[in-house]
Amino acid sequence: MKNYKKLGFDSKQAKDLVESLNTLIANYHVHYQKLRNYHWNVEGHSFFELHEFFELEYNAVKLQIDEIAERIRVFGKKPVSTLKEYLDISTIEETDNSLNSAEMSTEILKDFETLISLCIDAHEKIAKEGDLATSDLLIAYIKRTEKSHWMLSSFVK
Numbered sequence: 390m391k392n393y394k395k396l397g398f399d400s401k402q403a404k405d406l407v408e409s410l411n412t413l414i415a416n417y418h419v420h421y422q423k424l425r426n427y428h429w430n431v432e433g434h435s436f437f438e439l440h441e442f443f444e445l446e447y448n449a450v451k452l453q454i455d456e457i458a459e460r461i462r463v464f465g466k467k468p469v470s471t472l473k474e475y476l477d478i479s480t481i482e483e484t485d486n487s488l489n490s491a492e493m494s495t496e497i498l499k500d501f502e503t504l505i506s507l508c509i510d511a512h513e514k515i516a517k518e519g520d521l522a523t524s525d526l527l528i529a530y531i532k533r534t535e536k537s538h539w540m541l542s543s544f545v546k
């Protein structure tokens with residue numbers, strides 16, 4: 390039987406778990422700010438749908454960021470917490486506020502794909518460590534983001 394009390398509290402194990410979670414936080418933060426940017430600046434005939442969709446997404450992402458950061462604290466480590474670190478670490482890149490609605494949708498679909506890949510990568514590491522609780526969070530994020538990807542890609546067809 391595994392000693393569950395050791396989970397994530399052994400410093401080598403915690404370091405492995407936290408590294409990929411911090412990468413996720415950084416990417417989610419840049420993605421979050423893009424969603425806010427597009428929520429504010431979208432224009433054109435799909436304004437109402439996209440304005441609302443981007444808001445639903447950034448509210449969901451905000452909760453996910455908080456869950457991941459607090460999971461890191463459970464392991465006795467600190468989450469990345471500054472905008473500078475997010476931009477340094479993140480694979481997802483910012484855009485300015487001049488995109489048209491089709492370009493915004495393309496950006497967000499690309500972000501969804503990056504985020505799903507990052508969650509799958511993190512899940513692989515975490516499953517190896519036997520961390521069921523973080524695994525459960527990541528599976529929920531993958532499921533939610535795949536659904537959002539389906540909805541947005543259907544909308545822009």
Ligand SMILES: [Fe+2]
Binds near residue numbers: 444
């Ligand atoms: Fe708003």
